[in-house]
Amino acid sequence: MLRLIHAAAIAALLLAMTSAFAAPAAGGGRHARFLALGESPPFRQEIRDGVRYELEPPAGSIPPRELIAGDKPSPPVSLRLGRISPPVKVPAGEGPLLVKRAGDAADALPWLSVKTPETGDFIVMLWRDPKAASWQKAKSLVVADAPAGQARIVNLFPQPVRMLWGAESILLPSGGSILRPIPNNAPVSLTILTADASGAMKRYYSGSVSANSGERCLVATYRADGESPRRPLKVSILREPVVAIASPNE
Numbered sequence: 001m002l003r004l005i006h007a008a009a010i011a012a013l014l015l016a017m018t019s020a021f022a023a024p025a026a027g028g029g030r031h032a033r034f035l036a037l038g039e040s041p042p043f044r045q046e047i048r049d050g051v052r053y054e055l056e057p058p059a060g061s062i063p064p065r066e067l068i069a070g071d072k073p074s075p076p077v078s079l080r081l082g083r084i085s086p087p088v089k090v091p092a093g094e095g096p097l098l099v100k101r102a103g104d105a106a107d108a109l110p111w112l113s114v115k116t117p118e119t120g121d122f123i124v125m126l127w128r129d130p131k132a133a134s135w136q137k138a139k140s141l142v143v144a145d146a147p148a149g150q151a152r153i154v155n156l157f158p159q160p161v162r163m164l165w166g167a168e169s170i171l172l173p174s175g176g177s178i179l180r181p182i183p184n185n186a187p188v189s190l191t192i193l194t195a196d197a198s199g200a201m202k203r204y205y206s207g208s209v210s211a212n213s214g215e216r217c218l219v220a221t222y223r224a225d226g227e228s229p230r231r232p233l234k235v236s237i238l239r240e241p242v243v244a245i246a247s248p249n250e
Contacts, residue, residue: 031087032097032116035218036063036079036126037156037236038135039226060134063126064111066102076102082236084123084218094118114140121145127156127222143177146216148242150179151209156222157194157233162201164191172221182211192221194233204233215241 041061046053066076069088077085090097099112114124122144129137146152155161155172163170165180166188172178182188187210196202209217218238224231 029089030092030119031121032069032090032124033087034067034077034079034085034124034126035083036081037220037222038063038081038128039224039229040081060136063128063135063138064101067111068100068102069097071098084238084240087121090116092119112138112140114142117142117144123218125154125156125220128225130158130223130225141175141177146179146218148214148216149182149184149211151182151211151217151219153178153180153219154221156220158223159194161221161233162193164189182209182217184211184213186210190219192233192235204231205235209237211239215239
């Protein structure tokens with residue numbers, strides 16, 4: 001009998017631990033995430049007393065490390081170049097979403113204001129203002145999350161690009177966004193071209209896009225903004241599972 005009681009107690013404890021570490025279910029409302037695209041500044045270091053120390057990047061050369069979105073106080077979300085941020089809950093309906101840098105004064109002007117779509121989860125795509133050449137000011141484009149089995153293709157490059165998606169030829173204008181299906185376990189060939197300085201079409205990417213069941217992709221073209229880039233156009237392909245979102249501020 002004691003062994004049975006002991007076994008039951010252990011089973012109850014294991015069940016409680018499993019519940020505590022299980023992913024929480026998504027709450028009501030919808031969510032925004034952020035994706036900053038661009039190039040990191042060159043690595044810098046200095047030697048002090050024979051020891052190498054990495055130097056902080058120059059001001060404005062990288063996006064803010066943390067953002068706070070929305071009118072209500074919420075935990076900051078981390079932002080890294082080329083990585084989609086954790087989600088933040090946003091209210092339903094169209095309207096401006098005010099974004100501040102973590103650490104800014106309460107009365108500071110927003111770092112960014114974006115118009116949200118009426119419904120659905122979305123990604124705010126960010127790139128540094130080419131005129132300012134600094135992340136102190138950023139440009140943005142809001143795109144809806146792709147459903148499972150689909151690729152969201154976005155052109156952030158400042159001119160149209162030609163995309164060969166499988167057998168389909170697509171001319172995507174600057175700021176354009178489209179959805180295309182990805183057959184399960186069947187990669188889709190992708191070639192990206194745009195006009196060079198002479199006006200001739202030049203290929204800047206050739207590869208493929210794939211996704212397993214329950215996954216989606218985000219394909220983005222954007223302007224190379226590093227120091228003296230060899231190629232003006234860059235491509236980012238991000239693949240992720242589609243799961244219920246539970247944001248940190250829920």
